[in-house]
Amino acid sequence: MLNIADTLHTWCREARPFALATVIQVSGSAPLPVGTALAADADGNVVGSVSGGCVEGAVYELCQQVLKSGEPPTRARFGYSDDDAFAIGLTCGGELDVLVQRIAPTDHRHLTAALNEVTSGRPAAVAQIIDGPEELLGRMLSVTGDGSTHDATVGGEEWEGAVAAQARALLRAGRSDRVEVGGDATTCPERLTILVHTHASRPRMLIFGAVDFAGALSEIGRFLGYRVTVCDARPVFATPARFPHADEVVVDWPHRYLAATEVDARTAVGVLTHDAKFDIPLLRLALSLRVGYVGAMGSRRTHEHRLELLREADVPEEHLARLHSPIGLDLGARTPEETAISIAAEIVAHTHQGSGTPLIWSTGPIHHKTTPPMASSQA
Template sequence: MLNIADTLHRWCREARPFALATVVGVRGSAPLPVGTSVAVDEDGDAVGSISGGCVEGQVYELCRQVLRDRGAPQRAWFGYSDDDAFAIGLTCGGELDVFVQRVDPTAQPHLVDALDEVVQGRPAAVAQVVDGPERLLGLTLSVLGADQVVCGAVDDGPANRAVADQARALLRAGRTARVDLGGTGDGCPEHLSVLVHVAATRPRMLVFGAVDFAAALSQAGRFLGYRVTVCDARPVFATAARFPYADEIVVDWPHRYLERTSVDERTAVCVLTHDAKFDIPLLRLALDLPVAYVGAMGSRRTHEERLRLLREEDVAEDRLARLRSPIGLDLGARTPEETAVSITAEIIAEANRGTGQPLTWITGPIHRSPRLTSYR
């Protein structure tokens, strides 16, 4: 849904009904992820894509039908056809589960508020019931902003609280996902499947050490959508001129800055100083924070010495196991630019449960569900 937020925002403000077709499940090498949507208004105008072209025509007609019938939401399943290469299906070999519903913005006015947050670049989540009792199908609630204010409702009972809690959790994690609720464990008596659409602020990449490798890494991080901070205690090196792609330059001792800044489950911490007086207090703190990635640059000898010093600081073994050191994947990287690719490749692999191996060497699905960090 939020991939077409600008258009949906305009349609909602105009109180214009539309049909929304959303990918709620994928299997195999589906072209686009869960949460991607197509919308069609009553004039037949369409926006978005869910398959890169394979099944768009069929989805468009289904949207038009749902708009005409004004009935209950519908489900459609699209997969690969071995018998007829021109049949409606996904030539990539994947399968899509698509949920199609009619949306009347006047009946769910909180959608205007949620979409307004998204187009303004502020965090928001929209929880959409895609499976469960018929009376609840297609209903939504929204969670807005850093204060996570809940607007709208999917039910007037305990299901609403359970859905809101899931939406808040996924907004904090910055991840769109489908979750199943039901039973006494989560306080929701009826089984529900809820797709939580999330638009979050950019994840953070904290780069410690104002070195040439940091300049290349800040550029790569920004390209990947991170909000990049470069921190170094030496003002002569930590300058905007040396790091034009960084969103923020901080002159401070690394551990002192990390103590006072905000991080979350998507934050990547990259320690490039390979100087013990900076590294040890910084890593001792970083390894105890709920962040997605902690990596440190240095040779294998430096790594072993670093582990020894961290153990002397009573850092537990389960915390040390989180440390990616030497930092990056084995790409044979030598230049700062190649090293930046190596580091960001490892960050991507960690977030998406990738192996880091060539795809030609492995079997099974190309795409995996992203990792939702659960840190204790």
């Protein structure tokens, strides 16, 4: 639905009811992906598309029917017609399922909040229940870039917690997807299929220090979906040829680059230089910013000395408590590649509030019931 966010935002601000038709499943050669939407209001205004033209008329009529009758959300399937090339159907040979529901903006203030974020260029996600108990079909929950949940309508704390966790995870990853939740006694008693619509750029991973560990970490960071930047003040080391997996390689003093670049609550900062002239001004700044993770490489002795220098630089204790150092989980890593895995594992564990212990040592659900906000406590 975020393909038509501008118009939906206007209609929501005007408290104008509308019918929303969302592609919830495709098979074969369907022209548009899952999540694409068409909307129509009572005055006959229509925006968006679900098929590139093949079945727009039929979907529009269904929208008007749902909008005027106020009937519950309804699903419809459209496919290729062998008998009549001009009949309602997808001449491309595919099939698509569409969910049509009536939206009254006064009852969906969370949607208005999410659309406001999207149209302002900020990250947001809308989770929409597309399969499950009939009374929950079409219900939505919105999550904004700081991880806040807005006026959930999915029903009940158990439902809300499970759906919000999936929405936050996909928002962090910057992708839309269909996911299953529930179906067990520890989360939701019944199984739900939700479609999470996201608007988010890739989260950033800022790696400071053009060393071998940075090369391995940039590769795994990109694999995890981060937009990776490697920064070092030494031009002989900070070259694109040495870091082919980084999205950008910057030659600059680390603290100066960090002060000038854009970060948010999903940003992961890795300080791999273990050189005080770089580390101290950089960490002093990084620990004061609204970022999700800050880690610094070095031995325990290096870490203790670094803490002394940061305290001398008047860094508050609550900022120091955010520093992950020595960086990474205890995997017994030796090589740059193994070390990169240990760092990435700690970032994932911190993001989802995982313990980092082997699952065989724990009991209860493997997946956490809820996901924390997208940033740790901030200054």
